[in-house]
Amino acid sequence: MRALGPGSVSSFLKVILDVVYAALIVGLGAVGLLLIAALVFSFDPGLLRGMTLSAGGASLASRWPAVTGGLLAAGLYIAGVLVIVGCLRRIFATLTAGDPFHPDNVSRLRLIGAMLAALELGRYGVWAVGAWLMPEVAKARPGLSLTAWFSVLVVFVLAEVFREGARLRREAELTI
Secondary structure, rough: OOOOOOOOOOHHHHHHHHHHHHHHHHHHHHHHHHHHHHHHHHOHHHHHOOOEEEOOOEEOOOHHHHHHHHHHHHHHHHHHHHHHHHHHHHHHHHHHHOOOOOHHHHHHHHHHHHHHHHHHHHHHHHHHHHHHOOOOOOOOOOOHHHHHHHHHHHHHHHHHHHHHHHHHHHHHHOOO
């Protein structure tokens, strides 16, 4: 089976990325609606009178900042993953077209690397804010994820490989 072009593995992966992209958009919309609902309930806590959380029987109205913050963090995370999948879709579109060293793929890979780094830094930030606001909940410290940082480095190296491939392709096009 071919790796590039129509009917190849890359075109199959592009279809999967399209489905994941659509699911992420739906998920981001759902989180957005839940965030709006959490904000509405925060302005009128009487709507939540009598409702309790299962963990410790705490009033749901007293935990609205944590719920809203969690939903906001989830929305930002999904948005970051949406950017990554969107870039991957465009990269795989060039692979399906048989043009792997398209010059735009370099910036797409750099954006993917930056988003992976931002998501990992965001994970540390969410933990720090959670530990500050709810010290009784955040007991464990987040460990340094070597896998995540290795992935960031690999993507940036791949971006440079694609940059060099695009440069070589340009030179080959100028050769008679």
